[in-house]
Amino acid sequence: MLTNNAGFNCNATRVIIQHASWSQRDQLLQQMRQLLAQVPPRIAYYPGALERHQTFAAAHPEAEHIGASSEGQLPWTLVAGVDPENIDDVCFTTEAFCSLFAETALDAASVPEYIDRAITFANQHLWGSLNATIIVHPESLKDPAIAAAVEQAIAHLHYGTVGINYWAGVGFTFGTTTWGAYPGHEIYNIQSGTGVVHNTLMFSRPQKSVLRGPFRSVPTPPWFVTHGRTANKLFPEFVDFEASPSPWKVPGIMWTAVRG
Secondary structure, eight states: OGGGGGGTTTTSSOOOEETOOOOHEEEEEEHHHHHHHHHHHHEOOTTTHHHHHEEEEEEEEOEEHHHSSOOEEEEEEEEEEEEEEOTTTTHSSSSOOOEEEEEEOOSSSSHHHHHHHHHHHHHSSSSSEEEEOOOOOHHTTTTTHHHHHHHHHHHOOOOOOEEEEGGGGGHHHHHEEEEEEEEEEOOGGGOSSSSEEEEEOOOOSOOOOEEEESSSSSSSOOOOOTTTTHHHHHHHHHHHHHHSEEEEEEEEHHHHHHHH
């Protein structure tokens, strides 16, 4: 969700909201650090990327820069433990639009309460309303209270696309689903914009699209940075198919994809 296109995506994860009492909070952060350390830095080609990165780094000198970058590149950057009480923090009010993301944690007496607080925080304090992703283990969903809280979250999130165990940004590629901001942005505070694209079913006043996926995806989706064996072959095949569609090309694309 961050490494795709070097972080220069409107659908990239910018803020991870964790439960402060979750026993695996630090383990998740450490796993992300280890993975990012294995991903080569990319050219920061997008205009203003260096300046935005410097703005965040100046506000958070404790930010972790992961991976050795050279001229023209930016390191993967994690700003962990951002104070959720500081609602004016740049991580909450500004879209980094580069190789940087933040993490914050909310206190709550239970998982359902955490989910409810996380939804309120996302709706009221995070800039933008394009897409949000919820990661929930299938075992957790066996708890009726947690399952109900997740369904409430889906209904109450003010985001144009909500993904459950699936990167919500994938909704952009489907075409059938709507893609755009949650309704209600005014012209003087446009944030993620107004209206939607795609929407091939032509809903007249869509609020949001919801994607649901498995906790683990098999085979590895081609947009995963861990899809390392064949991604360099798969995407040229996609481009060739788009340029010159043919059903005879589909088996080759599928074979390349499943080998990832």
